[in-house]
Amino acid sequence: MKRRDFLLNSIPAAALLPEVINGYSVKAFNSNSPLVQALMRGNTLTDHVLVIVQLSGGNDGLNMVIPVADYSNYFNARTNIAIPQNRVLSIAGVTGTGIHPSMTGLQTLFSEGKAKLVQAVGYPQPNFSHFRATDIWMSGSNSNQEVYSGWAGRYLNYEYPDFPTGYPNADVPDPLAIQIGSTTTLTTQGPTVNMGMSITNPTNFYNLINGTTDPAPNTPAGKELSFIRQVNQQTQKYSTVIKNAANAVTQQSAYPTNNSLADQLKIVARLIGGGLKTRVYMVSFGGFDTHSVQVNAGDTTTGAHATLLQRISDAIKAFQDDLRFLNVEERVVGMTYSEFGRRIKSNSSTGTDHGAAAPMFLFGSQIDAGMLGVNPTIPVNATVNDNIPMQYDFRSVYATLLEKWFCLDKTVVDSLFPPNINSQLQSLPLLKAGACSGITPPPPAPTDVVITNSPNPFTSSTTIKFTTEGGHVLIQIIDTLGRVIKILVDREYTAGTYTANFNSEGLPTGIYYARFQNGITQQVRAMMKVR
Secondary structure: OOHHHHHHHHOOHHHHOOEEEEEEEEEEEOOOOHHHHHHHHOOOOOOOEEEEEEEOOOOOHHHHEEOHHHHHHHHHHOOOOOOOHHHOEEEOOEEEEEEOOOOHHHHHHHHOOOEEEEEEEEOOOOOOOHHHHHHHHHHOOOOOOOOOOOHHHHHHHHHOOOOOOOOOOOOOOOOOEEEEOOOOOHHHEOOOOEOEEEEEEHHHHHHHHHOOOOOOOOOHHHHHHHHHHHHHHHHOOOHHHHHHHHHOOOOOOOOOOOOHHHHHHHHHHHHHHOOOOOOEEEEEEOOOOOOOOOOEOOEOOOOHHHHHHHHHHHHHHHHHHHHHHOOOHHHEEEEEEOOOOEOOOOOOOOOOOEOOOEEEEEEOOOEOOEEEOOOOOOOOOOOOOOOOOOOEEHHHHHHHHHHHOOOOOHHHHHHOOOHHHHOOOOOOOOEOOOOOOOOOOOOOOOOOOOEEEEOOOEOOEEEEEEEEOOEEEEEEEEOOOOOEEEEEEEEEEOOEEEEEEEEOOOOOOEEEEEEEEEOOEEEEEEEEEOO
16 A cells, blocks of 8 residues: 555544644644533523643742741741742732732732632642643542543533534534644543644644645655645644634734743634634643752742743733733633642752642633632641642632533533532632623632631640531541541531541641631641640
């Protein structure tokens, strides 16, 4: 068989789907998901868009969001990389917490009421492998579960269960989801097929809309490459609608140069502004595995991590400004995440090692701006193994966006996550009232102390006292590694005050955390076991 015949007969159309815009792969998510069909047909709000920004490598949340109110403990834990207190940027409406001095763009979004910080987001039994932790975040699973579909993919599959049969079509001509990058990720993987499409890089994107291709070398391999590209163009079902959307936008506001995240977000804004009905976009930005030389020794506000944070901040600010310029910002909400945070204590290489919970940012004009949660607890004498205890489960962020942004019924949202997670999902105050018509966002979480323990310190056991407004109550015991080592309470209560005994027999002395969750309320209580 000739090589050309082999290629023609063996390369599936799906494998040839990716196109490139500005040098980035664009991944298109399938439109057969029932959820996307419902969205595009108007059964729910049809114009809401979610943009997911992945910070690959494990971002150091403690140098991104600085606990000013607990600055002495923070500084003592990382004297060689700590951000000077007088350089920390304030957050509008928030006291005792600030952000890295390079993040002026994000600071402006907070002052404009378009950004929200969610403190200490994680999950029980954190995994510190980049690959496994990324899979957990993308699938929405527990760390001890192997789940082969993504949380957004299951959402799209709910709306379009027959995908890819019959798509695209006259009613649903656009990709359901698009990722800038060479391969679609687990996030958009449905139960049987991936619900997304990729744009490899920005260069390929602009080649697509300009009708050009990169020159191939004048060699036998180059001729075959040209043939593959030709077949790719012929089989690209979504190229026309992507090209039409891109060409509908002739002017955009300014973006920073030499910033790959900004390049990707500029493409996303152009496609949204051009009328593409795609619901989910994913972009990624790497370099956050900062085990060494995270900062410059002479000035800890500069260095590799500072450069990364500045590029994130500048790119998101430019993207939000562009959405406003294109008159589409009311339709778009964005979120950042990283597969894990870093340890509380820095290492001797002016860096940080793999850790557990970390902050997330949400951005957009429909975001309920400010901060959710409190500064993470930092021990007076942090050790190299100490981790930040989780305040919010990342699946609760996903569930809230599905319910309050994509306007799904709560029972449907619960069905999209593994059964043992459902009862633990919170509906969080992340979005403004009225983001979904007919759906009332939850009231602000109470700030009163709802969980205490006595005695504290304790030797073998301590009584935990908690007050609930009624409904499901979850109390988890977390160790300093960030692991949930015991579920003390996990059941329904009527409103009132109750107690539960924590028996620490067999556990070493040290700090433990009791994490209380009731509806949208959560609090973390530090407890000390002594001899």
